[in-house]
């Protein structure tokens with residue numbers, strides 16, 4: 567909990583605080599801050615607080631920050647009780663899932679900016695520092711974030727766990743391979759999260775990891791998770807009901823980016839193809855011609871592009887096959903702005919399902935029953 571790079575103040579059940587400042591001054595025996603400190607409150611205030619209150623770390627700035635911190639603890643410990651574990655996450659949907667479970671009890675920060683290609687994303691070298699300070703690192707896994715995982719392993723503290731959600735959600739027999747993620751390359755399609763039932767498992771894994779790192783927060787994490795599982799159940803039910811209104815022969819997906827196989831399996835769609843090859847390059851002219859023929863044969867009412875990957879090729883394929891091109895599916899870019907109710911995993915999925923169902927001839931009415939807002943409020947930091 568106590569890190570060299572910041573100022574960490576931890577108040578335990580005894581009302582004593584162990585205070586460590588920088589790399590040079592440490593009171594490992596603890597500093598008594600008086601009986602006013604709320605019992606049972608874990609407080610960690612790191613570099614951001616230091617930077618806010620003092621111009622530099624170490625030396626006088628740190629002493630000023632320390633004095634302020636102790637003052638803050640005595641004055642308003644409840645406000646600081648929010649800042650326990652530092653949790654680093656990757657793509658926005660994962661950040662949202664962790665935000666729902668953690669509420670205001672942990673500091674959750676996603677490092678993959680929304681709207682970038684998460685498959686080819688390489689974190690900036692400065693993210694190494696974030697990894698070094700993390701108490702828990704949570705990734706989707708299944709090889710989605712290989713450069714980030716390498717950076718995490720090279721820079722994290724030895725005792726900081728790395729949780730790979732996807733790897734603990736489907737067994738190898740459950741892996742799906744396809745055009746964009748071919749079996750001979752050995753990397754299964756990593757997009758488990760468009761399936762809300764897989765996300766229920768993600769939420770349970772996150773809950774258990776948070777409790778392990780912050781046992782004092784058990785009741786909070788468990789209660790948030792219960793509420794979140796109800797939201798995900800409502801999403802799952804509404805998705806199934808909305809998809810059921812699509813004429814059966816239209817329950818087929820052709821997308822640009824291949825994010826939908828687990829979702830399709832859950833709700834009874836058939837993925838007839840994806841345009842983006844495993845290299846994330848453009849498809850070959852031969853592949854384009856093949857897709858146009860296939861579309862003409864299958865007579866799909868619509869094909870779907872993605873917000874993140876502009877897909878002029880799919881637009882062209884749709885035009886030549888005489889079908890509608892819908893350009894706004896998203897698998898890792900949340901709708902709205904941070905703080906909006908729809909800026910959440912559930913909000914993203916509602917929008918995706920609404921887009922698909924409407925374009926394929928069904929009714930999206932069932933989706934109105936689902937509240938997408940994070941169950942314990944907006945607290946995570948998104949990029």
Ligand SMILES: [Zn+2]
Nearest residue numbers: 757823825897
């Ligand atoms: Zn993706």
